[in-house]
Amino acid sequence: MAxxxxxxxxxxxxxxxxxxxKLWLLSDARNDAKLEWALATLPKGNAFIFRHYHLEGDxxxxxxxxxxxxxxxxGHLMILSGDADTAVEWGAxxxxxxxxxxxxxxxxxxxxxxxxxxxxxxxxxxxxxxxxLSPVFPTRSHPGGACLGASNFRxxxxxxxxxxxxxxxxxxxxxxxxxxxxxxAIDGLS
Numbered sequence: 723m724a725x726x727x728x729x730x731x732x733x734x735x736x737x738x739x740x741x742x743x744k745l746w747l748l749s750d751a752r753n754d755a756k757l758e759w760a761l762a763t764l765p766k767g768n769a770f771i772f773r774h775y776h777l778e779g780d781x782x783x784x785x786x787x788x789x790x791x792x793x794x795x796x797g798h799l800m801i802l803s804g805d806a807d808t809a810v811e812w813g814a815x816x817x818x819x820x821x822x823x824x825x826x827x828x829x830x831x832x833x834x835x836x837x838x839x840x841x842x843x844x845x846x847x848x849x850x851x852x853x854x855l856s857p858v859f860p861t862r863s864h865p866g867g868a869c870l871g872a873s874n875f876r877x878x879x880x881x882x883x884x885x886x887x888x889x890x891x892x893x894x895x896x897x898x899x900x901x902x903x904x905x906x907a908i909d910g911l912s
Contacts, residue, residue: 742852742885743768743799746906749789750863751776753908760911761792769799771818771833771906786812799831806830821848833887837870839878846883853882854906857890862909872900 745768747760754774761770770793772786786802790813793800802814806827809817816831817824821844824832834850836842837857845853855878857869869890870878879886879902888902893910 742887742904744904745769745911746771746854746887746889746904747798747911748889748906748908749773750908752862754785757789758792761789761796761798764796764798764911767797769801771801771803772814773803773818775803783812786814790814801831801833816851818854821845821850824848824850836878836882839881842878842881846881850884852885852887852904854887854889855879855882856888858888858900859891859896861891875900875902 745764747764747769748771749757750773753760764770770789772789774782774785777785790800799816800814801816801818802809802812803818805823806817806825809830810827814830816833818833819835821834821836821841824834831851832848833852833854834845834848835854835856836845837855842853842855855870855875857867858872858875860869861867875888885904886902888897888900888905889907891910892900892905892907896910897905
């Protein structure tokens with residue numbers, strides 16, 4: 723029942739004036755060993771995106787179920803990086819991915835990824851519930867890669883028709899520096 727109440731709390735967030743969580747923890751192979759601790763210490767009522775691209779099949783499902791139990795107990799929104807059918811089958815409240823792969827399955831929140839203004843336009847057309855705009859700052863996952871920087875991030879984010887979640891090199895210090903209401907991290911929250 724906790725899943726339904728969380729999902730109901732966030733459904734239609736943009737049109738009904740509800741807000742999305744401020745903190746978003748994303749899973750990755752490199753933070754996997756710390757996820758139980760990170761989920762338990764993340765302030766109540768935030769969000770977790772299960773990616774775990776390094777696992778397949780039954781191993782990925784088993785890890786999802788283990789982490790979902792912890793996330794649910796802490797009142798966190800549980801989002802799956804994957805397709806809508808799998809998200810419903812696994813009991814996730816939403817899906818995460820490129821705008822063209824979100825579909826329009828009723829009852830699921832849809833969170834898109836974007837890296838530039840052109841992709842923000844695709845997310846707008848998809849009418850996603852939120853968008854992860856990245857990378858804001860340099861990241862460990864893409865060493866030496868280009869990043870948006872604070873002013874370019876703000877300029878692109880202003881084009882979004884839904885809440886924007888800052889991702890890429892984010893931690894509490896950088897979130898304060900950026901002065902943005904929602905942010906996500908892999909390393910910065912684990």
